[in-house]
Amino acid sequence: MATIKLKKGYDLRLKGAIQDHDIANATVSRLYAIVPDDFTGIVPRMDKKVGETVKAGEPLYHDKNFESIKVVAPVSGTVKDVMRGERRKIEQIVIQPDGNNDCVHHDLSRPAKEVLAESGLWAMLRQRPYDVVPNPDIRPRDIFVTAFDSAPLAPKLDLVMGNAQQYLAKAVQVLSTLTDGKVYIGCHDGDTLSVPGAEVVHFSGPHPAGNVGIQIANVKPVNKGETVWTLDIVTMARIGELFTTGMVSHDTVVALTGECVETPRYVKATMGCSIASLLGDAPRDNERIISGNVLTGNKVGINDYLRAPYRHITVIPEVNKPDEFMGWASLSPKRFSLYRDFTSWLTGNKRAVSMDARIKGGERAIVRLDEYDNMLPMDIYGEFLIKAIIAFDIDKMEQLGIYEIAPEDFALAEFACTSKLELQRIVRNGLERMRAEMA
Amino acid sequence: MKALRNYMDKVKPHFMPGGRLAKLQSVYDGMETFLFTPNSTSQSGVHIHDGNDLKRTMITVVVALLPALFFGMYNIGYQHFLAIGQPEASCWTMFFYGLLAMLPCIVVSYVVGLGIEFIGAQIHHKEIQEGFLVTGILIPLIVPINTPLWMVAVATAFSVIFAKEVFGGTGMNIFNVALITRAFLFFAYPSRMSGDAAFVKTDAICGLGEGQVVDGFTGATPLGQMATHVGDTLNINNVVGEPIGTCDAFMGLIAGSPGETSMVAILIGAAILLITGIASWRVMASVFVGGLAMASLAHAFPSPTYAASMLDPLAQLCYGGFAFAAVFMATDPVTGARTRIGQYIYGFLIGVFAILIRVYNGGYPEGAMLAVLLMNAFAPLIDHCVVSFNIKRRARRVTAK
Numbered sequence: 001m002a003t004i005k006l007k008k009g010y011d012l013r014l015k016g017a018i019q020d021h022d023i024a025n026a027t028v029s030r031l032y033a034i035v036p037d038d039f040t041g042i043v044p045r046m047d048k049k050v051g052e053t054v055k056a057g058e059p060l061y062h063d064k065n066f067e068s069i070k071v072v073a074p075v076s077g078t079v080k081d082v083m084r085g086e087r088r089k090i091e092q093i094v095i096q097p098d099g100n101n102d103c104v105h106h107d108l109s110r111p112a113k114e115v116l117a118e119s120g121l122w123a124m125l126r127q128r129p130y131d132v133v134p135n136p137d138i139r140p141r142d143i144f145v146t147a148f149d150s151a152p153l154a155p156k157l158d159l160v161m162g163n164a165q166q167y168l169a170k171a172v173q174v175l176s177t178l179t180d181g182k183v184y185i186g187c188h189d190g191d192t193l194s195v196p197g198a199e200v201v202h203f204s205g206p207h208p209a210g211n212v213g214i215q216i217a218n219v220k221p222v223n224k225g226e227t228v229w230t231l232d233i234v235t236m237a238r239i240g241e242l243f244t245t246g247m248v249s250h251d252t253v254v255a256l257t258g259e260c261v262e263t264p265r266y267v268k269a270t271m272g273c274s275i276a277s278l279l280g281d282a283p284r285d286n287e288r289i290i291s292g293n294v295l296t297g298n299k300v301g302i303n304d305y306l307r308a309p310y311r312h313i314t315v316i317p318e319v320n321k322p323d324e325f326m327g328w329a330s331l332s333p334k335r336f337s338l339y340r341d342f343t344s345w346l347t348g349n350k351r352a353v354s355m356d357a358r359i360k361g362g363e364r365a366i367v368r369l370d371e372y373d374n375m376l377p378m379d380i381y382g383e384f385l386i387k388a389i390i391a392f393d394i395d396k397m398e399q400l401g402i403y404e405i406a407p408e409d410f411a412l413a414e415f416a417c418t419s420k421l422e423l424q425r426i427v428r429n430g431l432e433r434m435r436a437e438m439a
Numbered sequence: 440m441k442a443l444r445n446y447m448d449k450v451k452p453h454f455m456p457g458g459r460l461a462k463l464q465s466v467y468d469g470m471e472t473f474l475f476t477p478n479s480t481s482q483s484g485v486h487i488h489d490g491n492d493l494k495r496t497m498i499t500v501v502v503a504l505l506p507a508l509f510f511g512m513y514n515i516g517y518q519h520f521l522a523i524g525q526p527e528a529s530c531w532t533m534f535f536y537g538l539l540a541m542l543p544c545i546v547v548s549y550v551v552g553l554g555i556e557f558i559g560a561q562i563h564h565k566e567i568q569e570g571f572l573v574t575g576i577l578i579p580l581i582v583p584i585n586t587p588l589w590m591v592a593v594a595t596a597f598s599v600i601f602a603k604e605v606f607g608g609t610g611m612n613i614f615n616v617a618l619i620t621r622a623f624l625f626f627a628y629p630s631r632m633s634g635d636a637a638f639v640k641t642d643a644i645c646g647l648g649e650g651q652v653v654d655g656f657t658g659a660t661p662l663g664q665m666a667t668h669v670g671d672t673l674n675i676n677n678v679v680g681e682p683i684g685t686c687d688a689f690m691g692l693i694a695g696s697p698g699e700t701s702m703v704a705i706l707i708g709a710a711i712l713l714i715t716g717i718a719s720w721r722v723m724a725s726v727f728v729g730g731l732a733m734a735s736l737a738h739a740f741p742s743p744t745y746a747a748s749m750l751d752p753l754a755q756l757c758y759g760g761f762a763f764a765a766v767f768m769a770t771d772p773v774t775g776a777r778t779r780i781g782q783y784i785y786g787f788l789i790g791v792f793a794i795l796i797r798v799y800n801g802g803y804p805e806g807a808m809l810a811v812l813l814m815n816a817f818a819p820l821i822d823h824c825v826v827s828f829n830i831k832r833r834a835r836r837v838t839a840k
Binding site: 012014221223224225288290294295296297299314316318319321322323324325326327328329330335336337338339340341342344355356357358359360361362363364365366367368369370373379380381383384399400401407411414415416417418419420422423424425 | 483
């Protein structure tokens with residue numbers, strides 16, 4: 001298939017990119033944890049109590065609605081703690097590793113769907129509409145796999161995948177049995193990936209070209225009443241490995257990036273490891289640790305744990321210019337902006353920039369034109385859709401394409417928004433309310 | 440800056456709930472965010488934000504208006520000294536006279552408008568929004584210089600309350616606030632808004648510019664002269680009865696509202712708005728295209744009944760408030776069409792209607808204001824139609840399976 005050229009979007013160049021692609025080993029993590037919030041759509045019901053022992057790959061909890069869907073422990077050990085928040089919502093399940101690395105072997109003679117659900121890999125899939133863990137009762141129209149991450153400072157997924165690449169063909173074989181349509185793999189222009197049985201589509205253009213939602217929209221958009229599954233190529237390789245060896249690998253490669261990381265690098269680690277094992281124990285004052293990229297990641301502390309998709313850490317300054325005097329009047333080309341009313345565009349915006357976590361303005365009504373549409377390479381009127389979501393006009397949301405989007409697709413628009421609206425939160429709320437309404 | 444920061448921190452408790460000046464909390468917040476970029480960091484969603492915000496956007500528009508403002512001041516002085524028969528007065532004297540003439544109007548516009556915004560923000564416990572920064576400078580630029588200040592105050596209050604605050608404030612209004620001010624004045628006090636006495640200031644200010652107007656003085660604007668014109672050949676004169684042409688109109692040394700006369704100053708502003716990307720080039724260009732199309736059509740069928748139809752199409756664009764409306768009023772993103780295709784339609788129709796009203800409606804010598812307000816009302820409909828194509832395309836995808 002020909003290359004699909006995407007023009008809209010922007011490649012943000014931040015300081016702290018990885019220069020050297022060697023992969024070192026992370027220090028051993030003393031504790032591991034799974035965060036249920038990472039698996040949107042699953043209502044957790046615990047299978048293990050505090051103090052019980054688990055093997056790597058053994059279920060920690062299952063979904064209340066679809067009991068077959070499990071979320072598993074990444075390491076063997078004992079359940080040390082189940083931390084709960086308001087209304088007893090489970091926030092973290094902490095595991096004390098025993099170092100034996102006992103692993104669950106799956107019986108591959110069972111139907112593929114059951115094996116996937118039991119192995120915990122099902123929970124790593126997502127479905128459109130709603131961007132949640134797929135409903136096992138619905139057979140997807142197609143399955144879309146993204147083979148690259150285009151977000152700022154994102155790791156190269158072939159490095160994260162490592163030698164698991166050999167399992168891709170097997171994964172395509174398994175996934176093809178779960179859909180009546182095709183398995184599409186979205187590659188970056190120039191990548192030479194060829195997997196038998198899959199339809200490889202190449203994309204060129206800036207972020208968010210690597211977002212699977214953007215790829216779907218430009219290949220075969222999701223219509224009302226249709227469901228597709230989405231995943232990244234690393235998860236796909238894990239699925240292949242599962243159906244070849246009977247075991248799931250919970251090893252991963254994590255990119256440590258951002259201007260506050262002394263030497264940005266790749267390290268080998270295990271899912272759910274502690275942030276301290278990756279970055280060191282030293283307290284990081286006035287720095288923001290993000291598990292994930294700067295657009296869609298989660299804010300974590302040094303005592304927290306690596307969050308899904310378990311491959312990226314970014315550390316940026318929290319506030320690098322406290323009490324900046326009349327920042328709105330700045331003429332400095334160092335104040336980065338996509339817009340030409342600041343002067344950074346005069347320098348070509350070529351150099352890597354330093355950005356902190358400040359919002360740099362108050363929340364306002366939408367005023368400037370085309371802000372969202374310029375950042376959203378889909379056939380969707382982003383601004384009108386956002387307004388429909390805020391008004392919770394179900395008909396309008398459907399008509400304008402809510403089934404095609406995920407919060408991450410609006411992340412770049414949220415960065416660019418002069419009115420500083422929390423677009424990802426708005427989209428997530430809209431999707432959740434829509435899902436409740438349609439159930 | 441440190442001292443200022445410390446001072447702001449010191450007085451802050453007084454403005455917080457329970458403090459002596461708690462009623463001024465939003466004013467304090469407005470001041471603080473004006474002086475210092477807030478240190479607040481993102482708590483949900485993206486972790487980094489673009490450096491731009493609405494303050495910068497609005498200030499950039501104000502900067503784009505400055506050439507028109509300064510030229511307008513100079514031109515008020517120029518017209519005054521021309522009218523009193525002292526055209527040899529120095530450039531600075533003229534400018535200073537114009538400055539003194541305009542300053543009260545600028546002050547009244549800002550004090551009334553911002554005052555209402557501050558009160559509104561305090562009542563709703565919201566941040567003060569920046570929209571009026573631009574409106575406040577637009578108003579003095581589009582009202583005739585001889586408008587009494589109380590009229591400016593009443594009109595500003597009316598439009599800020601009924602055209603903006605009742606709709607939810609900045610970014611929510613349906614009609615352009617500055618134009619509502621102008622329209623309010625135009626319909627409430629018509630005798631003061633047009634004719635001979637409105638556009639040229641003839642009195643001395645603080646002893647500056649003393650003198651008697653010369654014989655044959657007429658304060659009518661070129662478009663005003665056209666509206667009352669009889670005969671087959673079109674003659675347009677300046678305030679002392681000398682003929683003027685398109686070149687004078689392009690430079691701007693003609694009678695009119697302060698901001699609207701000079702095409703040169705307006706084009707500088709247009710360049711700023713287009714380079715910074717704040718205004719939509721689609722709207723701006725299509726207003727001119729629409730105006731040119733309608734003016735050409737009118738010029739193809741010249742008629743002494745409608746004197747303005749005898750005007751050359753390009754000259755048509757240079758006279759009156761057409762260019763100012765195209766650059767600064769039509770491009771208001773809040774009240775205009777927001778879809779790209781919609782912007783072309785919206786702009787084109789503004790251009791057409793502006794010239795249509797100007798040429799064929801003797802009651803209104805200038806049609807730009809009414810054209811923009813009319814299209815403001817239609818902008819949501821235009822967007823609705825454009826978006827519905829997207830909706831239909833999506834619906835077809837389902838049925839096409």
